[in-house]
Amino acid sequence: MEAKAKSIPEAFKKPIVWTIAGSDSGGGAGIQADLATINALGCHCCTIITALTAQSSVAVTLVEPVSDAMLLAQLNTLLADMPPAAIKIGLLANQAQLNMLVDWLTTHVPQVAVVLDPVMVASCGDTLQQGCGRLDFSPLFELATIITPNVAELAQMTGKEKLQNEVDWHQAATTLKTRIGGSLFAKGGDLPRHGRLATEAEDLMLLGELKDCSPLHSNMGFKLTSPRVQTDNNHGSGCTLASAAAAFLALGYVVPDALVLAKAYINRALALGYRSGAGPGPLGRPGWPESLEDFPAILPLAIDGAPKGQTVNEVPFATLEANLGIYPVVADIEQLKVLLKAGGKTIQFRLKQAATPGSEAELAVIRAIELGREYGAQLFINDHWQLALEHGAFGVHLGQEDLAGAPLGRLAEAGLALGLSSHGYFEALLALAHQPSYLALGHIFPTPTKTMPSKPQGLERLRRYVATFAPRLPTVAIGGIDKHNLVDIRATGVNSAAVVRAICAHAEPGKAFAELTALWEDGHGTF
Numbered sequence: 001m002e003a004k005a006k007s008i009p010e011a012f013k014k015p016i017v018w019t020i021a022g023s024d025s026g027g028g029a030g031i032q033a034d035l036a037t038i039n040a041l042g043c044h045c046c047t048i049i050t051a052l053t054a055q056s057s058v059a060v061t062l063v064e065p066v067s068d069a070m071l072l073a074q075l076n077t078l079l080a081d082m083p084p085a086a087i088k089i090g091l092l093a094n095q096a097q098l099n100m101l102v103d104w105l106t107t108h109v110p111q112v113a114v115v116l117d118p119v120m121v122a123s124c125g126d127t128l129q130q131g132c133g134r135l136d137f138s139p140l141f142e143l144a145t146i147i148t149p150n151v152a153e154l155a156q157m158t159g160k161e162k163l164q165n166e167v168d169w170h171q172a173a174t175t176l177k178t179r180i181g182g183s184l185f186a187k188g189g190d191l192p193r194h195g196r197l198a199t200e201a202e203d204l205m206l207l208g209e210l211k212d213c214s215p216l217h218s219n220m221g222f223k224l225t226s227p228r229v230q231t232d233n234n235h236g237s238g239c240t241l242a243s244a245a246a247a248f249l250a251l252g253y254v255v256p257d258a259l260v261l262a263k264a265y266i267n268r269a270l271a272l273g274y275r276s277g278a279g280p281g282p283l284g285r286p287g288w289p290e291s292l293e294d295f296p297a298i299l300p301l302a303i304d305g306a307p308k309g310q311t312v313n314e315v316p317f318a319t320l321e322a323n324l325g326i327y328p329v330v331a332d333i334e335q336l337k338v339l340l341k342a343g344g345k346t347i348q349f350r351l352k353q354a355a356t357p358g359s360e361a362e363l364a365v366i367r368a369i370e371l372g373r374e375y376g377a378q379l380f381i382n383d384h385w386q387l388a389l390e391h392g393a394f395g396v397h398l399g400q401e402d403l404a405g406a407p408l409g410r411l412a413e414a415g416l417a418l419g420l421s422s423h424g425y426f427e428a429l430l431a432l433a434h435q436p437s438y439l440a441l442g443h444i445f446p447t448p449t450k451t452m453p454s455k456p457q458g459l460e461r462l463r464r465y466v467a468t469f470a471p472r473l474p475t476v477a478i479g480g481i482d483k484h485n486l487v488d489i490r491a492t493g494v495n496s497a498a499v500v501r502a503i504c505a506h507a508e509p510g511k512a513f514a515e516l517t518a519l520w521e522d523g524h525g526t527f
């Protein structure tokens with residue numbers, strides 16, 4: 001007898017996110033905001049209610065914690081059938097409830113990503129933990145992947161009455177970061193402005209030890225800046241940001257990507273806010289963040305708040321035609337010649353050896369630059385920017401790790417083009433600060449050519465990156481691309497496909513290049 005195919009319930013196809021928070025009878029914050037946000041982002045939201053609040057847009061009149069038995073019943077009932085991929089924690093009614101939750105999470109879901117929004121006060125100004133004084137959140141510090149305090153919450157968590165200015169805020173954020181296990185996202189929206197016109201919104205992202213990311217960004221600090229959305233309808237913005245971050249974590253995005261995506265989501269959600277009562281109204285619930293305008297600009301910080309010693313060029317790098325097509329990456333002068341003769345117009349010379357003076361590697365890089373010039377090609381030199389500058393290469397390709405020592409201003413002023421690598425939204429936004437000539441997005445598929453700290457991005461993410469970044473500059477996909485997946489790569493709308501093995505490991509690299517180019521151009525190449 002044929003086995004009957006087991007149908008998978010629809011909800012199982014979506015990552016499950018739990019929100020452990022309070023109900024807002026006004027419908028704009030708490031559980032209600034989380035449910036709308038998490039579901040809008042393609043996850044399935046389960047709600048574990050800690051307290052009922054009688055709340056409107058202007059007042060909180062009563063807060064009633066649920067019983068311990070009810071809280072535990074919600075947690076245990078869900079765990080048995082709908083375990084979480086990520087958890088958002090919002091309003092906790094009192095210290096006993098917080099401590100009980102810590103015990104339960106530690107015992108049952110110690111590995112699950114947790115976003116903690118240390119809620120204390122509603123946007124109308126009323127306190128939400130009635131009659132129990134300040135909460136001590138420290139028992140949650142080890143469990144939380146991300147903590148998202150606003151300025152008032154950060155002050156309370158660091159024992160300060162008030163944070164008066166940016167310096168106080170940076171110091172408090174740095175202090176709290178040293179006490180927690182994960183990353184801190186300090187929201188700056190309610191920072192006192194002292195008469196300054198608030199045209200920008202700033203947040204601090206102090207990252208912890210990162211998984212599946214370049215080690216370069218672990219334990220580093222960044223300032224995120226966006227044009228301030230001028231609106232009074234911001235009720236539930238903290239809940240929305242934290243639940244969006246939890247949804248992005250559940251979808252497998254790394255911490256810095258989840259945070260910049262959540263920030264882009266909140267910027268659009270604020271723009272869509274509306275009035276529902278006499279006080280601040282709720283936010284809109286947009287779909288996936290796509291427009292680059294919604295994403296923050298990112299500036300690296302030293303951990304004490306001073307700008308890091310990386311140069312940011314004022315001059316943009318050379319502009320390229322959008323469609324770069326098939327982009328071979330080669331390490332051999334003979335192969336380079338073959339590809340130039342075959343009509344290759346954008347090629348990278350990628351030699352990983354040190355090019356010390358007089359070495360074979362140095363001679364090869366210089367020869368590659370000459371050949372590129374002879375054939376009028378856009379020849380990019382990988383890593384060896386000194387030789388590229390000295391010998392007048394068309395361009396250089398650098399990874400984020402290569403940026404620290406590179407004099408980007410000098411390279412741009414000398415008229416070189418620059419390609420920058422990225423492995424997700426956060427790194428792409430960091431790269432954009434340098435106004436490069438193209439943005440590389442990788443690695444798309446598994447590849448043995450290079451050991452990567454990040455996971456393969458896949459086609460769906462590539463499609464999303466292209467939708468966000470290609471309107472600004474040419475995009476290049478790299479990693480595991482060959483004749484079997486090239487049509488799918490092209491269908492994402494990316495402007496170019498960079499390949500190593502599909503050309504260099506082919507018996508006839510010139511032929512492989514021509515065939516891939518035909519496939520790229522009309523989808524009917526012959527193999």
Ligand SMILES: Cc1ncc(COP(=O)(O)OP(=O)(O)O)c(N)n1
Pocket residue numbers: 329348350382383397398399400402419420421440441442450476478498
């Ligand atoms: C087009 C393109 N994209 C990405 C890379 C990788 O550059 P990088 O991250 O600096 O790694 P190495 O190539 O130096 O190992 C690239 N070379 N080309």
Ligand SMILES: Cc1ncsc1CCOP(=O)(O)O
Pocket residue numbers: 442443446447448449450478479480481498499500501502
């Ligand atoms: C250099 C580099 N950077 C990201 S993936 C990669 C290697 C791509 O090689 P291949 O085309 O052989 O998979």
Ligand SMILES: [Mg+2]
Pocket residue numbers: 382383397398399402
């Ligand atoms: Mg490099």
